Amino acid sequence: MRQYQIDPxxxxxLKKLDADAVGDWEGKKKAAQKQFKKxxxxxxxxxxxxxxxxxxxVLIVLQAMDTGGKDGTIxxxxxxxxxxxxxIANFKVPSEMELAHDYLWRVHAAIPAKGxxxxxxxxxxxxxxVVRVHELVTKEVWKKRFDQINAFEKMLAEEGTxxxxxxxxxxxxxxxxxxxxxxxxxxxxxxxxxADLEERKLWDAYMDAxxxxxxxxxxxxxxxxxxxxxxxxxxxxxxxxxxxxxLGSLQLKYPSPLQNxxxxxxxxxxxx
Amino acid sequence: MRQYQIDPxxxxxLKKLDADAVGDWEGKKKAAQKQFKKxxxxxxxxxxxxxxxxxxxVLIVLQAMDTGGKDGTIxxxxxxxxxxxxxIANFKVPSEMELAHDYLWRVHAAIPAKGxxxxxxxxxxxxxxVVRVHELVTKEVWKKRFDQINAFEKMLAEEGTxxxxxxxxxxxxxxxxxxxxxxxxxxxxxxxxxADLEERKLWDAYMDAxxxxxxxxxxxxxxxxxxxxxxxxxxxxxxxxxxxxxLGSLQLKYPSPLQNxxxxxxxxxxxx
Numbered sequence: 001m002r003q004y005q006i007d008p009x010x011x012x013x014l015k016k017l018d019a020d021a022v023g024d025w026e027g028k029k030k031a032a033q034k035q036f037k038k039x040x041x042x043x044x045x046x047x048x049x050x051x052x053x054x055x056x057x058v059l060i061v062l063q064a065m066d067t068g069g070k071d072g073t074i075x076x077x078x079x080x081x082x083x084x085x086x087x088i089a090n091f092k093v094p095s096e097m098e099l100a101h102d103y104l105w106r107v108h109a110a111i112p113a114k115g116x117x118x119x120x121x122x123x124x125x126x127x128x129x130v131v132r133v134h135e136l137v138t139k140e141v142w143k144k145r146f147d148q149i150n151a152f153e154k155m156l157a158e159e160g161t162x163x164x165x166x167x168x169x170x171x172x173x174x175x176x177x178x179x180x181x182x183x184x185x186x187x188x189x190x191x192x193x194x195a196d197l198e199e200r201k202l203w204d205a206y207m208d209a210x211x212x213x214x215x216x217x218x219x220x221x222x223x224x225x226x227x228x229x230x231x232x233x234x235x236x237x238x239x240x241x242x243x244x245x246x247l248g249s250l251q252l253k254y255p256s257p258l259q260n261x262x263x264x265x266x267x268x269x270x271x272x
Numbered sequence: 273m274r275q276y277q278i279d280p281x282x283x284x285x286l287k288k289l290d291a292d293a294v295g296d297w298e299g300k301k302k303a304a305q306k307q308f309k310k311x312x313x314x315x316x317x318x319x320x321x322x323x324x325x326x327x328x329x330v331l332i333v334l335q336a337m338d339t340g341g342k343d344g345t346i347x348x349x350x351x352x353x354x355x356x357x358x359x360i361a362n363f364k365v366p367s368e369m370e371l372a373h374d375y376l377w378r379v380h381a382a383i384p385a386k387g388x389x390x391x392x393x394x395x396x397x398x399x400x401x402v403v404r405v406h407e408l409v410t411k412e413v414w415k416k417r418f419d420q421i422n423a424f425e426k427m428l429a430e431e432g433t434x435x436x437x438x439x440x441x442x443x444x445x446x447x448x449x450x451x452x453x454x455x456x457x458x459x460x461x462x463x464x465x466x467a468d469l470e471e472r473k474l475w476d477a478y479m480d481a482x483x484x485x486x487x488x489x490x491x492x493x494x495x496x497x498x499x500x501x502x503x504x505x506x507x508x509x510x511x512x513x514x515x516x517x518x519l520g521s522l523q524l525k526y527p528s529p530l531q532n533x534x535x536x537x538x539x540x541x542x543x544x
């Protein structure tokens with residue numbers, strides 16, 4: 001799955017990224033789903049140790065175009081995980097109070113604490129994506145933000161945060177299909193916002209902005225992964241694999257056993 | 273399951289509450305677990321509508337002695353629920369900053385927003401439980417808090433929050449067994465805190481404090497349920513039943529269908 005990691009030395013061209021790709025899993029959807037179920041359990045086990053250890057922090061950033069699958073990814077990733085150790089932070093249109101501060105202010109307030117895994121559903125990157133595409137700030141302002149974000153994430157990493165960033169890449173045609181599905185299903189229609197179609201008209205501008213984000217902010221301490229996301233099952237498999245592999249490499253450990261557990265057992269067995 | 277609702281007109285005696293009770297499900301553990309799985313799905317469906325509707329707020333308060341099963345209850349309740357619409361708020365020993373404010377300050381900051389379901393793992397009630405038992409404030413101070421909490425919860429209810437409060441009732445002997453299990457299992461030992469044994473010595477004082485909480489703060493707008501919790505499967509069944517029944521009675525509805533969905537479908541089908 002490391003093939004999807006963005007190497008800033010070899011800038012990615014989003015137009016060349018196949019949203020339909022399924023890697024070596026062509027014709028093996030069932031097997032991929034089975035593998036995913038295995039990863040769900042591994043992730044739950046790793047998260048349990050992360051939570052018990054109370055040392056490291058894990059931050060997972062999800063970005064995508066509308067219907068790109070952020071919600072579905074979160075849902076399936078967390079199905080087996082203890083909800084107590086995980087938090088989801090949603091970054092919607094900023095409030096008046098948030099706008100009165102710098103764009104990293106609300107983000108900083110939401111980062112994981114020790115032992116915590118936090119998933120960002122949208123993130124600081126909206127401030128170089130939607131903000132850029134809609135010209136909410138000047139180019140001079142947003143251009144500085146790539147370095148600012150890199151510096152911010154570097155500090156977080158140096159202070160003990162493991163950061164993984166996923167861009168879920170769907171094709172423009174796949175988005176159309178997903179919008180049509182939402183519009184046709186009374187139980188899904190509430191997810192459709194007419195304003196989404198205005199955003200869709202800006203597809204190419206968004207792709208340019210995403211391409212810059214990926215190439216300018218994929219760092220050793222906070223790598224981006226651009227995941228083919230037209231097939232939900234492959235998207236889930238990729239994201240879960242990368243998270244499990246990364247957490248596995250942290251050598252998380254349960255806290256040392258109690259020195260004097262016998263003393264406590266004795267106490268309990270000999271209460272008055 | 274309404275039998276477990278505390279009626280302030282008929283004050284409960286905790287000593288008479290059988291923590292081992294399993295209602296009509298004696299010898300039917302398997303069937304109860306099957307019923308629970310059904311309730312998990314119903315809860316997930318109801319929460320989806322709550323989230324889509326963005327009108328009502330749901331607050332679930334969990335209180336229990338150590339090992340009482342708050343974590344396990346949360347985990348099993350939320351297994352099928354979309355993690356995006358649910359938040360867990362943990363109230364641990366208050367920080368210096370929290371202590372510099374009134375005891376409801378941190379609680380108010382954590383209540384559910386429209387469309388949200390929030391679970392309090394411990395709550396404002398710690399300020400009439402641990403605070404009372406350890407005499408961290410005078411009796412004069414904590415006695416006023418019952419009325420204060422009732423007034424606070426009344427305001428929340430009047431402003432659109434559905435509140436359900438659960439006290440998970442285990443016996444002192446069951447706690448002993450659970451502590452011994454934790455001490456014996458290297459993967460669970462981290463959950464054991466030697467200070468928990470000091471709290472255990474105060475068991476009777478805690479039961480008195482809980483009894484007062486239940487009898488003085490079970491209101492029409494924020495009822496308490498005292499759930500027999502020695503058997504996890506029965507505890508889960510009771511809590512889920514009460515939540516599902518309550519959410520079911522709210523007549524939650526998906527937002528009205530879009531008036532002009534055909535217009536959007538046309539747009540998508542006739543893009544240049």
